[in-house]
Amino acid sequence: MNNILALLLCLIASSVYAQSGTVIDEVIARVGSEYVLLSELEEQYALAESQTNESLPAQARCAMLDQTLVGKLLYNQSKLDSVEVTDSEVEQQLNARIDRILSYMGGDINQFEDYYGQSITATKEQFREDLREQLAVDRMRASVVREVKVTPAEVKNFFSEIPRDSLPYFNSEVEVGELVVKPTANDSTRQAVTQRLQELRDAIVAGEITFEEAAQQNSADGSARGGGDLGWTQRGKFVAEFEAAAYNLDPGEISEVVETEFGYHLIKLQGRRGNSIRVSHILLQPAITEADREESRTFLDSIANLIRVDSFSFSYAVKRFGFDKVQSYNNDGRMSNPASGNTFFEIGDLDPDVYFAIDEMTIDSISEVMEFRGPTGDPLLRVVQLQSRTSPHRATLSQDYAKIQDATRNAKQQQYLSDWIQEKVGSTFIKIDERYQSCPQIKTWIEDSRKITVGGSNGNVATGK
Structure with missing residues (x-):
């Protein structure tokens, strides 16, 4: 606990x-x-x-x-x-x-x-x-x-300034691609969900139950606790199908059943303020049966076999057949390591199922179909491709350019932010309790503000008691 x-x-x-x-x-x-x-x-x-x-x-x-x-x-x-x-x-x-x-x-x-x-x-x-x-x-x-960029020359200079004995030592790393498919519910299950939503809409319109009560009792997302209320928002915050339906409603009006990637919705417009709207919704999601998953598994396995015999490339398969809501879809299927932000994984960073799948694979080979859960908990299927593997080594510019580039960018961003803070301190009212003015870090705030003020800024900085 x-x-x-x-x-x-x-x-x-x-x-x-x-x-x-x-x-x-x-x-x-x-x-x-x-x-x-x-x-x-x-x-x-x-x-x-x-x-x-x-x-x-x-x-x-x-x-x-x-x-x-x-x-x-x-x-x-x-x-x-x-x-x-x-x-x-x-x-x-x-x-x-x-x-x-x-x-x-x-x-x-x-x-x-x-x-x-x-x-x-x-x-x-x-x-x-x-x-x-x-x-x-x-x-x-x-x-x-946001606008801080680094050039190849800056990356090279950054790397050259690192003492040889301070260069990091990298463990064996891999790059992995994934082709993801999302199983979909069959027609009869989807029809049952839309019918249930229509029944709820009829009951709400007839006054048998309020929209809020129906959301609390039926909605499949966290907003159910608040009666389906999604709060005030502006255009661009919802997926296109949901937003189009919501903005076409009058205050108090309830939509017909709306389908999005998240499931099926009833939407109620609570209010409108200029370009902002406040909406509530009831979300129902059709259950995925074992037969649905097996059908998707068979489909994905057939695509994997076509890649293995060079009928088309892994990248093409991702764009043509892949689920476009996962991060890797827009990177030709290449997975990104959330710990580092780049595409390289140490073995310990990998999902265990992926690790065991690629452990004895050769470069460019394709795994069998695996089940996993997406970021929102959705059941998904994937095959993975081992795209590169490095041996343990000390950092080199040729082998680790992406990592060194990230380090260079981070250092430059930190320096840029530090300079920005120093500039803003001189034009912002600053007051710090006496007890903390002896802190080395806090002295820097006070000295910077005094320096800029004495130098002729707008003189609106207060320090001390």
Whole structure:
């Protein structure tokens, strides 16, 4: 259970100290219009201690405050630059994170509410604005470094400056392609789902049940707990079929059955504000039978055989027959390693089924059909192709260019962000409590702001008491 608590603390900012009253809250810093509370810093410190299971040095608070100030500076600038985070995005993130925690509890809502001492709705409300701030900070940071590029010459120079004895040693790595197929429900199952939705629509229109009640009792996604409410959103946030139907409704109107990649929906338009709409939906998903999976398995196996006899290339098969909602589809089937962001996997990074499938394969060979779960939990089928394999080696520019390029870009982005922060400090109101001004990292904030102000900036920086 402690692991579950740690997960919640990592996914959603905690307010344990503020709730328990062990810390009397006070403002310890201000960045523009944003404040840093003592409780925020103490929460971060307590969480870090719980994860390391040992006492941290006092200087750890200095580093944490420095990072918090960076976040507040980015959040303040996001408001000045009108960086938008919609209610719908926040709601979707909250639902996803709560659902992930519930999955660790076997989906037991009562266990969740007993453990955290409040309802799921109350938990979401408590952390809604913290999550909105986090999303805005991430978006602002990405915006700052978005245009940073590196040239081949910069990559070469970056690599040449690494001392020979400091070059990283890479374990054996592989590149793997995948051809993914999503089994589909048969016609009779899909027809039964659409019929059920039509029955629900008729009952709602007849006043036998409200839309919200029907969503709570029937909808297959996390919005069911809120009566199907998806919050306010603008164009471009929903898949095309859903959005077209939603924007064609009048307030209070309920759509006919709408099919999307997620299943079948009834959509109710709750309100319209300019180009923004608030909608609720009921989602039903047709069950995939064993016969459906077997039919898709046979189809995928036949495609794999055609690749093996060179009837067409793996890349062509991905584009012609592959499921286009997986990440690899737009990269000719090549899988990306979420840990590194590139296409190289150490053996330990691979899904165990993929590892055992490629363990004794030769380059360009194709595996047998495997079942797996997609990012949203959908049952999928795939065959994989071993596309390259390296031996353990010390980094070289020719063999590891993509990794060195990423490292070069990351270093350049970090320097660019650091320069941006230094510039913004000089034009942003900064005030930091005396207790933290002796921190080396915090001194840098104060010195930079004073330096720029004395040099003739707009003089609106406040430091000190």
